[in-house]
Amino acid sequence: MGTTESMTFSIGEVANAVGMSVHALRFYEREGLLVGPIKRTAGGRRRYAQVDIAWLQICTKLRESGMPVAELQRFAALVRHGPGNEPERLALLDAQRDRVNQQIHALEQARNVIERKTDIYRQHIRDGNAVGLWDPTSKTGLD
Structure with a gap:
């Protein structure tokens, strides 16, 4: 098979590796959430690289944390653009971390x-x- 860098994976293998459906993976590709073009076989089948799996694992965690698709699209576009926009990437991640911290606080309450x-x-x-644990006639009604 070659080195890890040269190995490629089918859409089913990638979906399984990142814990999403094949349909969701196609959605991520259609919405511009991937950072690189997906190679295809001569027969048109998608072949993903290890770097695609690593990126998708980041994307799924960001989505699970509630990051809106539009912000994830922006983040992916910045990564695709390459070095030089790290402050913008950081700002997106800082904002998402703040939202997650608010969610954690609400859940703790x-x-x-x-x-x-x-x-x-x-x-x-x-x-x-x-x-009578829930007694509307009690003083508080909230026993």
């Missing part, structure tokens, strides 16, 4: 509410007072 409520329910169950 939600987890705190859930933990508080589960503690109340556990205590009621331990004490044998599980009847």
Whole structure:
């Protein structure tokens, strides 16, 4: 097969390696989210390089973190353009990190509410007072 750099992979192999469907992988290509052109066999089948897999792994994590497709397109375009635009790339990643930190904070607050409520329910169950945990006639109605 040759060295890792010269190995190529089918669309199915790449989809499996990055945890996405073949359909999603084609969408990424159509939307300009890849950083290099995808080579094709004489029969027109896509052949991806290891660098494509590495880039797609970054893309999938950015999408999982909620980065909008438009920003991911911009990031990919900057990478395709080559060196010299690192401050713009950094600004995109900084903004996404800030959004992720906000999401983490919101999830931590939600987890705190859930933990508080589960503690109340556990205590009621331990004490044998599980009847009427949600009582609209109580002072708070939020037991």
